[in-house]
Amino acid sequence: MKIPRELVSVLKKEKVFLLATHLNPDGDAIGSALALANALASMGKEVHVYNKDLVPEFYRFMPGNERFRTNLKKSLSKNPVLVLLDCNSPERAGLEQYSFRKSVVIDHHETEKNFGDIRWVVPSAAATGLMVFYLVKAMGLRVARDMAMNLYTAIAVDTGTFRYSNTSPEVLRASAELIEAGADPAAISECLYERWEKNRFDLLLMTLRNLEIKSDVAVMHITKNMFKKTVTKPEDTENFSNLPRMIKSVKIAALFRDMGNGFWKVSLRSKGDVNVAKIAELYGGGGHMNAAGFRTRGSLKSAKEKLLLAVKKSGRG
Amino acid sequence: MKIPRELVSVLKKEKVFLLATHLNPDGDAIGSALALANALASMGKEVHVYNKDLVPEFYRFMPGNERFRTNLKKSLSKNPVLVLLDCNSPERAGLEQYSFRKSVVIDHHETEKNFGDIRWVVPSAAATGLMVFYLVKAMGLRVARDMAMNLYTAIAVDTGTFRYSNTSPEVLRASAELIEAGADPAAISECLYERWEKNRFDLLLMTLRNLEIKSDVAVMHITKNMFKKTVTKPEDTENFSNLPRMIKSVKIAALFRDMGNGFWKVSLRSKGDVNVAKIAELYGGGGHMNAAGFRTRGSLKSAKEKLLLAVKKSGRG
Numbered sequence: 001m002k003i004p005r006e007l008v009s010v011l012k013k014e015k016v017f018l019l020a021t022h023l024n025p026d027g028d029a030i031g032s033a034l035a036l037a038n039a040l041a042s043m044g045k046e047v048h049v050y051n052k053d054l055v056p057e058f059y060r061f062m063p064g065n066e067r068f069r070t071n072l073k074k075s076l077s078k079n080p081v082l083v084l085l086d087c088n089s090p091e092r093a094g095l096e097q098y099s100f101r102k103s104v105v106i107d108h109h110e111t112e113k114n115f116g117d118i119r120w121v122v123p124s125a126a127a128t129g130l131m132v133f134y135l136v137k138a139m140g141l142r143v144a145r146d147m148a149m150n151l152y153t154a155i156a157v158d159t160g161t162f163r164y165s166n167t168s169p170e171v172l173r174a175s176a177e178l179i180e181a182g183a184d185p186a187a188i189s190e191c192l193y194e195r196w197e198k199n200r201f202d203l204l205l206m207t208l209r210n211l212e213i214k215s216d217v218a219v220m221h222i223t224k225n226m227f228k229k230t231v232t233k234p235e236d237t238e239n240f241s242n243l244p245r246m247i248k249s250v251k252i253a254a255l256f257r258d259m260g261n262g263f264w265k266v267s268l269r270s271k272g273d274v275n276v277a278k279i280a281e282l283y284g285g286g287g288h289m290n291a292a293g294f295r296t297r298g299s300l301k302s303a304k305e306k307l308l309l310a311v312k313k314s315g316r317g
Numbered sequence: 318m319k320i321p322r323e324l325v326s327v328l329k330k331e332k333v334f335l336l337a338t339h340l341n342p343d344g345d346a347i348g349s350a351l352a353l354a355n356a357l358a359s360m361g362k363e364v365h366v367y368n369k370d371l372v373p374e375f376y377r378f379m380p381g382n383e384r385f386r387t388n389l390k391k392s393l394s395k396n397p398v399l400v401l402l403d404c405n406s407p408e409r410a411g412l413e414q415y416s417f418r419k420s421v422v423i424d425h426h427e428t429e430k431n432f433g434d435i436r437w438v439v440p441s442a443a444a445t446g447l448m449v450f451y452l453v454k455a456m457g458l459r460v461a462r463d464m465a466m467n468l469y470t471a472i473a474v475d476t477g478t479f480r481y482s483n484t485s486p487e488v489l490r491a492s493a494e495l496i497e498a499g500a501d502p503a504a505i506s507e508c509l510y511e512r513w514e515k516n517r518f519d520l521l522l523m524t525l526r527n528l529e530i531k532s533d534v535a536v537m538h539i540t541k542n543m544f545k546k547t548v549t550k551p552e553d554t555e556n557f558s559n560l561p562r563m564i565k566s567v568k569i570a571a572l573f574r575d576m577g578n579g580f581w582k583v584s585l586r587s588k589g590d591v592n593v594a595k596i597a598e599l600y601g602g603g604g605h606m607n608a609a610g611f612r613t614r615g616s617l618k619s620a621k622e623k624l625l626l627a628v629k630k631s632g633r634g
Contacts, residue, residue: 162479163510165503169493176486176493186482193480194588195565198530208522213515248512271511 001131003138007118010081010104011040011139018072018080020050022087023094024235027059027192029086031154032106032128034064035147036085039136042144048075052094056235061191062153063146072098086128089115106131126166129154133174145182152183153192161189203230204240207255211244217311218244219304221256221264234265241269252276254307256300264303267293275314282310318448320455324435327398327421328357328456335389335397337367339404340411344376344509346403348471349423349445351381352464353402356453359461365392369411373552378508379470380463389415403445406432423448443483446471450491462499469500470509478506520547521557524572528561534628535561536621538573538581551582558586569593571624573617581620584610592631599627 011017019037021029029051037047049067059065069075082090082100088107090096105116108125125131129151136143143151155175159167162175179185196204203226211220222237234257241253251274257265268276269291276292283306285294296303328334336354338346346368354364366384376382386392399407399417405424407413422433425442442448446468453460460468472492476484479492496502513521520543528537539554551574558570568591574582585593586608593609600623602611613620 160506162502163506167496167502169496172489172493172496176489179484179486179489185479185484189477189480190588194562196563198564198566201561201564205525205528208525211522244518245511246513247515247518249515271507 001122001125001134003135004118004120007104007106007120007135008139010102010118012043014045014081014102016046016048016075016078016080017083018048018050018075018100019083019085020093020095021085022092023052025051025053025055025059025086027062027157028127028129028154030055030059030062030065030068031150031152031157032085032132034062034067035129035132035136035150035154036083036106037067038064038144038147038150039132039139039141042141043139046078046080048078048080050075050093058191058195061195063149084116085132088119088121089113106135126168126171127155127158129158130171130174133178143178143181148178148181148183149188152178152185153188156185156188156192161192197236199230199232200236203227203232203236204243206230207237207240208243213244213247213250214308216249216251217308218247218250218253219256219307220244220254221258221300221304223258223300224260227258237267241267245269245271252279252311256303258300259295262297262299264296264298264300265293266296266303266307267291279307279310279314282313318439318442318451320452321435321437324421324423324437324452325456327419327435329360331362331398331419333363333365333392333395333397334400335365335367335392335417336400336402337410337412338402339409340369342368342370342372342376342403344379344474345444345446345471347372347376347379347382347385348467348469348474349402349449351379351384352446352449352453352467352471353400353423354384355381355461355464355467356449356456356458359458360456363395363397365395365397367392367410375508375512378512380466401433402449405436405438406430423452443485443488444472444475446475447488447491450495460495460498465495465498465500466505469495469502470505473502473505473509478509514553516547516549517553520544520549520553521560523547524554524557525560530561530564530567531625533566533568534625535564535567535570536573536624537561537571538575538617538621540575540617541577544575554584558584562586562588569596569628573620575617576612579614579616581613581615581617582610583613583620583624584608596624596627596631599630 019033021033037049040047051068055065055068082103084105088105103116104118107121108128110123133151206226207220241255244250244253251271253269255267259265270276275289277287280292280294283294336350338350354366357364368385372382372385399420401422405422405428420433421435423437425445427440450468523543524537558572561567561570568588570586572584576582587593592606594604597609597611600611
């Protein structure tokens with residue numbers, strides 16, 4: 001991976017940095033930011049790490065996650081260089097109302113707009129964490145244990161621990177080096193997959209009870225009452241759609257979440273080359289080929305019928 | 318990994334081979350045998366591949382799996398060299414009543430006894446498939462696409478697709494080479510984890526409905542009637558115990574399977590350093606640290622109480 005020379009020189013020359021990442025941060029966003037923060041701190045820089053949202057409970061095993069601040073006051077007073085990680089517009093990071101004297105973008109998502117004085121955007125990279133790994137090495141820095149844990153987690157999350165199609169030889173070789181630098185694959189996997197709170201698991205079981213399969217589409221829903229009964233929150237439903245994907249005949253898994261006032265949030269997950277982004281777009285939503293979503297209003301029954309119709313329109317089901 | 322010189326020379330010199338692996342073969346057993354069969358065939362050897370059991374339905378995506386025979390007649394008449402893979406005694410392969418003029422063992426399990434004229438046993442290897450990968454390279458053979466698919470699957474199965482503690486830098490680097498040789502990580506993962514028949518999934522949901530959690534032990538059971546209702550078989554319950562492991566507080570997951578005549582088969586799975594083999598041994602069973610089992614007789618209630626008592630005796634719960 002070719003690293004822009006001016007990126008390395010800005011990181012070496014400047015003294016104060018504000019690292020920021022996208023709203024509802026995931027493992028790749030958190031891990032990339034923390035690893036780069038570590039690297040810059042080891043060079044004697046002043047580093048602030050920002051996210052508009054709190055680090056979700058299940059990512060708090062990531063070393064140094066307490067560095068994240070939801071407040072910008074202190075950092076802005078230092079006139080820092082902004083570094084956006086795992087996103088490429090100030091809006092995605094909730095920073096649209098601020099301006100910075102210099103800005104840097106490090107991301108693997110398709111560009112939304114041309115933001116950033118220095119832009120390093122590589123959509124073919126499996127994870128932003130992979131890019132930060134190469135960057136740290138290119139700067140001649142040691143990959144410390146905490147950095148290795150954060151970068152391995154970042155890569156693991158964005159490749160489904162090496163199950164998605166972005167699992168390239170490069171991804172595996174970088175991960176091998178990260179293990180040598182101190183990342184613990186089993187401990188990280190346990191933290192990612194085997195630390196569910198009991199009430200979250202109860203909500204999953206409750207949700208699976210209403211699973212219906214219509215041709216190759218699996219449909220489930222969660223009502224407000226189900227959240228209440230299990231004392232859970234919407235963020236607890238992450239990955240729920242993966243379970244019905246276990247079934248051979250299922251190509252699309254849909255989860256309907258009651259948003260109140262007659263609104264439903266619909267999350268779609270698909271297998272292989274089934275494009276759910278196209279289905280979501282029919283109702284003003286969006287996303288990626290295998291993970292997308294949209295919002296709709298109406299009764300649960302009509303919302304489900306709407307989805308099945310969209311699936312049909314897209315040439316499936 | 319150091320490969321015995323006499324192993325390479327026997328494989329090069331001899332003309333007819335019988336490759337055999339353990340009863341109830343898993344992905345590592347099947348993949349290792351098929352890859353070595355491929356390698357030997359490419360050298361112009363006559364190769365027979367044997368297992369006493371049929372290749373399970375969910376491993377039939379592995380290329381060349383139809384080479385497996387459950388019948389020995391034809392191969393024995395050729396006076397072959399026996400190669401045991403992923404096991405190290407004739408008993409484990411159901412071959413105890415035969416004798417061979419020469420025998421080879423390639424395995425990563427602890428040795429049961431000293432069988433084999435040539436023994437290559439490496440308990441520290443993550444998978445027998447990893448050993449076969451090095452062997453094929455040491456013999457100067459090309460790793461063909463089918464071979465790569467089988468060896469990647471072998472390694473994936475025995476490392477929980479890179480989630481277990483045997484996920485070493487070496488494992489990831491070998492897997493990177495196998496992708497370069499044609500293995501498809503996403504397709505293999507889909508075959509391993511997302512090809513459940515609907516009735517198997519129904520049995521899982523039915524089983525999860527009786528899940529109970531007593532301190533850090535998750536207990537579930539399957540009655541004969543549940544198999545009957547869902548038209549499923551005992552082999553369909555593989556990996557069921559992994560689901561309750563998702564819960565943070567659960568350290569041990571136990572599945573009780575009705576064997577008829579008052580017998581229960583108990584499968585135990587544990588996290589981290591919780592040793593379930595020790596618990597199973599208390600009732601004449603056995604296994605590994607994180608996966609073990611035993612049989613017991615009595616009512617379901619008393620069988621469950623027995624387990625919880627054993628957990629207590631082992632110093633837990």
